[in-house]
Every structure is written in structure tokens, then in C-alpha cells.
Amino acid sequence: MKPFSRLLAPLLLSVCVLLSGCSASSEPVVSLDAIPAYSGDPYVVINGNVPFFEESDFTTTAYEEYSELDYLNRCGVVSACVGLEIMPTEERGSIGHVKPSGWQTAKYDCVDGKYLYNRCHLIGFQLTGENATAENLITGTRYLNVDGMLPFENMVADYVQETENHVLYRVTPVFDGEDLVAQGVLMEAWSVEDEGDGICFNVFCYNVQPGVAIDYATGESWLDGENAPASSESTTMYVVNLSSEKFHEATCGSAEKLSDDNRMEFFGNREDLIAQGYKPCGSCKP
Amino acid sequence: MVVIVCVDKKYGMLFNQRRQSQDRILRARILERTKGAKLWMNGYSAKQFKEGLPSHVAVSEDFLALAGPNDFCFVENADLTPYQDKITGIILYHWNREYPADHHFSLDMTQFMLQAIADFPGSSHETITEEVYAL
Numbered sequence: 001m002k003p004f005s006r007l008l009a010p011l012l013l014s015v016c017v018l019l020s021g022c023s024a025s026s027e028p029v030v031s032l033d034a035i036p037a038y039s040g041d042p043y044v045v046i047n048g049n050v051p052f053f054e055e056s057d058f059t060t061t062a063y064e065e066y067s068e069l070d071y072l073n074r075c076g077v078v079s080a081c082v083g084l085e086i087m088p089t090e091e092r093g094s095i096g097h098v099k100p101s102g103w104q105t106a107k108y109d110c111v112d113g114k115y116l117y118n119r120c121h122l123i124g125f126q127l128t129g130e131n132a133t134a135e136n137l138i139t140g141t142r143y144l145n146v147d148g149m150l151p152f153e154n155m156v157a158d159y160v161q162e163t164e165n166h167v168l169y170r171v172t173p174v175f176d177g178e179d180l181v182a183q184g185v186l187m188e189a190w191s192v193e194d195e196g197d198g199i200c201f202n203v204f205c206y207n208v209q210p211g212v213a214i215d216y217a218t219g220e221s222w223l224d225g226e227n228a229p230a231s232s233e234s235t236t237m238y239v240v241n242l243s244s245e246k247f248h249e250a251t252c253g254s255a256e257k258l259s260d261d262n263r264m265e266f267f268g269n270r271e272d273l274i275a276q277g278y279k280p281c282g283s284c285k286p
Numbered sequence: 287m288v289v290i291v292c293v294d295k296k297y298g299m300l301f302n303q304r305r306q307s308q309d310r311i312l313r314a315r316i317l318e319r320t321k322g323a324k325l326w327m328n329g330y331s332a333k334q335f336k337e338g339l340p341s342h343v344a345v346s347e348d349f350l351a352l353a354g355p356n357d358f359c360f361v362e363n364a365d366l367t368p369y370q371d372k373i374t375g376i377i378l379y380h381w382n383r384e385y386p387a388d389h390h391f392s393l394d395m396t397q398f399m400l401q402a403i404a405d406f407p408g409s410s411h412e413t414i415t416e417e418v419y420a421l
Binding site for chain 2: 043045049150151152154155157158159161162163197198199200201203
């Protein structure tokens with residue numbers, strides 16, 4: 001099956017495709033109006049599962065391409081031609097120092113593993129080995145990460161490993177206005193050598209968490225049925241310098257340089273730290 | 287007939303009319319296991335066996351109807367429901383991973399008893415679990 005031609009997309013889904021002047025890859029611009037509201041499934045099929053790639057995207061040369069973060073520090077479209085030659089050969093490292101837009105540390109008993117948010121790879125580590133790249137990490141719910149995106153990543157990874165073919169792969173985080181947290185991600189994939197016989201999908205995965213309500217503008221969250229973010233256990237991670245008694249944003253350069261002996265990670269409100277006698281860093285102004 | 291089916295953690299089989307996964311070690315195991323009998327499959331499945339098909343394999347789009355009582359059928363994208371009464375055994379291979387699915391294994395297994403279970407490493411799957419059921 002050939003990928004979708006750009007003539008039909010706007011008619012069927014109000015999703016249009018813009019051709020980038022210098023990039024090898026076209027970029028889908030997704031209208032949230034065209035995406036059905038979440039109704040219990042982690043993803044919804046878009047455009048009959050036919051991705052919006054253009055013929056100019058077709059290649060069997062492996063690559064990966066990430067958009068620069070925008071003025072709100074948000075990720076944009078990422079794309080790759082996944083092949084064995086760029087798949088990881090080493091174990092994944094730590095990504096805890098990356099703070100994607102809208103990042104909050106929030107824990108709920110109803111969430112698998114408790115933590116509401118994961119640093120969610122747009123292109124999964126198992127596909128391109130890209131680990132702590134800020135342009136590839138969004139604030140995503142556990143549900144988006146595990147139930148929404150991971151099964152598709154698994155399918156593509158298996159296919160590439162078994163066939164040694166290539167898969168065009170593109171993930172577009174979809175934000176509403178100036179929200180810091182994406183409503184979800186559009187995932188497109190198409191196997192090149194066999195013209196989509198092996199892999200062909202186009203889905204929107206919802207960045208939701210059953211049982212938890214999310215303010216996408218800020219990332220604040222609370223249990224369904226409760227009214228205000230204040231009733232949630234939403235907290236922020238700070239890094240405390242035990243020597244200077246100053247606290248920092250996790251991404252502050254001073255925090256990253258701290259030795260383990262002087263470093264303490266604190267999850268909570270800044271007021272709690274100040275009440276304990278710690279002072280905010282003058283540089284990152286947490 | 288004995289049907290051979292691969293499923294994910296949620297008993298999914300296909301997404302968008304395409305298999306969820308494949309594994310060359312599993313293919314070899316299926317061929318080895320069915321040696322001495324007849325193994326049926328359709329053209330879609332046959333295409334997966336890039337290593338070539340041995341003489342005990344028969345390919346037909348009508349394979350479930352053609353298979354005899356002692357034959358094996360490797361089933362990826364065919365509806366088993368109409369052939370429920372012909373099925374005397376099931377070999378389920380669990381990928382032990384999750385994939386998207388819009389077609390699931392839905393055979394009524396209440397009459398079948400688990401006879402054997404075994405784990406083995408695949409080529410791209412850490413552990414594949416083989417379950418053998420019989421009436």
C-alpha cells in the first residue's frame with residue numbers, strides 16, 4: 001500500500017501536510033479538531049492507518065531528525081528512517097536530568113508505578129538509541145508511554161530486526177495552543193523495502209491517564225472527581241546543595257555539577273524548602 | 287487438525303491486517319516440529335519463510351478447509367471460527383510483548399487441556415512461550 005497522497009488528507013481529516021523546503025521529510029500539521037475525544041482506547045486510527053509520508057520521504061538510508069525546541073521549550077516533529085545501522089547497541093542511560101515542557105513530578109496510587117508522568121521518548125530508545133536528547137522527550141503519562149506508544153515501537157523494532165529492512169517513522173507531538181503538555185502524539189510508520197507490506201500505520205496516541213485529570217497548560221494534575229489541582233499530590237523535583245544550603249531546578253547547571261555528597265533530591269513545594277531554611281538559587285530562580 | 291498461532295500479551299494477532307511480529311528461530315521451530323506431518327499455511331504466511339519452505343509444507347488460500355485431521359495449520363490472518371469443530375489441538379506461541387492489535391485470537395478453548403509448556407529464546411524476542419493444547 002502506498003502512503004497517503006496529500007490531496008486526500010485535508011478532505012478526510014482536516015489534517016494537512018506541509019512540505020518543508022530544505023528537510024528531507026514532510027511534516028504533518030495536525031488539527032486537534034480532527035481527532036476524536038479519548039473514549040477508553042489508548043490510540044485511535046487516523047486516515048485508515050495510512051501515514052502522511054510523501055514520495056520524497058522514501059529512502060533506505062537510515063537517519064534521525066529532531067526539531068528544535070520552540071519558544072516554550074516544547075518538542076516538535078521528529079522523524080527517522082529506522083534501520084539496524086542506527087538501532088542501539090548499548091543499554092539505556094539516565095534521562096532524569098531532562099525536564100520536558102510541563103514537567104511535574106506527580107504520584108497516584110491508580111498509576112502503574114505511581115508516577116503520573118514519564119519522560120517519554122518520541123522516537124523510542126529501542127529504535128534509534130537516542131537517549132537523553134531534550135528534543136526527543138516530552139512529558140507523557142505512563143499510559144501514553146506504555147499502553148499507547150510502546151506497542152507500536154515494539155512492532156517496528158521487531159520488524160527491522162527480523163527483516164533488516166527500513167521503516168520510515170515519524171512522531172508529532174500535538175499541543176493545544178500554548179499548552180506545555182501535549183494532548184497526544186501522531187505516530188506514523190511505513191516499511192520501505194516492501195512498500196508497507198510489513199509495517200503501515202497512522203495513529204494518534206492520547207496523552208491521558210485513566211483516573212487522573214490533567215491541566216495541559218501547566219502539567220498540573222489531580223484525581224478525577226476532585227476539583228482543584230491543590231488536592232493532588234503534584235510536586236516538583238528540586239536539587240538541594242547541602243553545603244551551600246541553596247536549592248536549584250533539576251536542570252540548573254549548578255545542580256548538575258554537584259557531587260553526590262552535597263546533593264539531595266527533594267520532591268515537593270519550594271515553600272517547604274524555604275521553611276526548612278534553604279534559599280533559592282539566584283541563577284535558575286526555582 | 288492442529289492450529290499454530292502466535293499471540294501477544296493480550297492475545298492480539300494482527301494490526302492493520304499485518305502480523306504483529308515474527309521471529310526466524312520460531313519459524314525454524316515450527317518447521318522442525320511439524321516435520322513428518324503436513325503443514326498448511328496461506329500465501330501471506332508463506333512469504334514470511336524467506337529461508338525457503340521444505341517439502342512437507344503446503345500453501346493454499348483455502349488451507350483450513352483442505353487440511354486433514356492429522357495436519358498442522360499455521361494461522362496468522364485467517365478466521366478460525368468456522369473450523370472450530372475440525373480443530374483437535376492448538377499450539378500457541380506467546381511473544382511475551384505487547385503490540386497494537388485489531389484482530390485477536392478468539393477460539394473457544396474451554397474444551398482444550400494444556401499438555402505442555404516451554405520457554406525458548408527467539409532471535410529478536412527474549413523469551414517465546416510455547417503452549418500445547420489438546421482436546
